[in-house]
Amino acid sequence: MENFIEWISQPWPWYVAGPLLGLTVPILLLIGNRSFGVSSSLRHVCAACVPAKIPFFSYNWKAEAWNLFFVAGIVLGGVVAASVLSNPAEVIVAQSTQQDLRALGITRFENLLPSEIFTWDNLLTMKGLVFFVFGGFLVGFGTRYAGGCTSGHAIMGISNLQWPSVVATIFFMLGGFAMTHLLLPFLMRLSGF
Amino acid sequence: MSTIKSEKGFALAKYLLVGMFFGIVLVKAEVISWFRIQEMFRLQSFHMYGVIGAAIAVGMLSIFLIKKFNIKTVSGEKVVIKDKEFRKGQVIGGFIFGLGWAVTGACPGPIFAQIGIGYTVVIVTFISALLGTWVYGRLADKLPN
Numbered sequence: 247m248e249n250f251i252e253w254i255s256q257p258w259p260w261y262v263a264g265p266l267l268g269l270t271v272p273i274l275l276l277i278g279n280r281s282f283g284v285s286s287s288l289r290h291v292c293a294a295c296v297p298a299k300i301p302f303f304s305y306n307w308k309a310e311a312w313n314l315f316f317v318a319g320i321v322l323g324g325v326v327a328a329s330v331l332s333n334p335a336e337v338i339v340a341q342s343t344q345q346d347l348r349a350l351g352i353t354r355f356e357n358l359l360p361s362e363i364f365t366w367d368n369l370l371t372m373k374g375l376v377f378f379v380f381g382g383f384l385v386g387f388g389t390r391y392a393g394g395c396t397s398g399h400a401i402m403g404i405s406n407l408q409w410p411s412v413v414a415t416i417f418f419m420l421g422g423f424a425m426t427h428l429l430l431p432f433l434m435r436l437s438g439f
Numbered sequence: 440m441s442t443i444k445s446e447k448g449f450a451l452a453k454y455l456l457v458g459m460f461f462g463i464v465l466v467k468a469e470v471i472s473w474f475r476i477q478e479m480f481r482l483q484s485f486h487m488y489g490v491i492g493a494a495i496a497v498g499m500l501s502i503f504l505i506k507k508f509n510i511k512t513v514s515g516e517k518v519v520i521k522d523k524e525f526r527k528g529q530v531i532g533g534f535i536f537g538l539g540w541a542v543t544g545a546c547p548g549p550i551f552a553q554i555g556i557g558y559t560v561v562i563v564t565f566i567s568a569l570l571g572t573w574v575y576g577r578l579a580d581k582l583p584n
Contacts, residue, residue: 337472343474408523
């Protein structure tokens with residue numbers, strides 16, 4: 247048992263993790279006829295908490311409550327992974343990526359997220375404004391405008407051979423490349439790196 | 440929204456379990472890592488492409504088998520998957536989401552997992568994402584789509 251825990255505590259390679267993530271698609275379909283997707287949970291929370299008579303939020307969100315249970319599960323999964331299955335070793339980041347990020351001012355690579363950005367101390371600084379507030383807004387606005395995110399479009403949509411999802415995924419990637427290579431250096435300087 | 444009968448109470452607990460499974464894999468695969476997302480957008484590691492590609496391959500094969508053999512849900516319903524309609528939002532919104540993905544190092548699923556592993560400040564990212572969703576909803580009928 248200890249050996250087993252030790253073994254699954256290692257970071258999982260893509261050929262193990264990828265297929266397991268893909269299995270979420272048939273599991274959700276077969277246990278309740280649910281189409282895999284995460285970003286709709288954000289819409290359901292808005293509809294439940296601040297519908298403000300907006301047509302987009304006027305629907306029976308309770309019928310979609312399964313999605314809120316699913317995302318609560320993701321939080322719990324994170325708790326389990328970080329406590330029972332935590333990996334004692336440093337995260338392995340490609341040398342070339344480390345080099346590029348060092349040039350931008352990031353010097354610490356020991357955790358899953360850079361400890362120079364993702365702390366409460368940065369909340370009321372430009373770092374917080376850029377990386378949490380602005381970044382989060384783009385994720386919420388963009389995924390809803392696109393009608394889905396990596397799960398709903400890239401995995402579920404493409405798996406079901408939906409060409410609009412292929413288009414969406416291409417533009418997810420283009421946005422990511424544009425941010426990483428064109429805007430991020432500027433945003434990092436702006437936030438004091 | 441969906442026409443599938445909605446479940447209540449204890450029946451919803453199974454989605455909590457599937458979410459947990461999904462969350463654990465997200466963390467153990469390190470796809471919730473800001474650094475891993477940077478590797479992906481800098482084309483400096485195959486990891487994320489392998490994960491997403493393999494997930495799509497398994498999803499595609501599953502849906503193919505479900506349709507081919509007309510596999511029913513556990514409660515005996517026919518599996519229904521709605522077709523996606525093309526809208527301009529998939530281009531404009533998709534690009535905007537991509538911008539945010541590279542800044543936060545997270546898509547909506549990983550945001551929840553990042554909070555779970557103890558980066559509680561990501562709750563702020565989550566609230567901002569809710570705000571972004573709300574603003575989209577408010578403007579939905581005025582935006583090109």
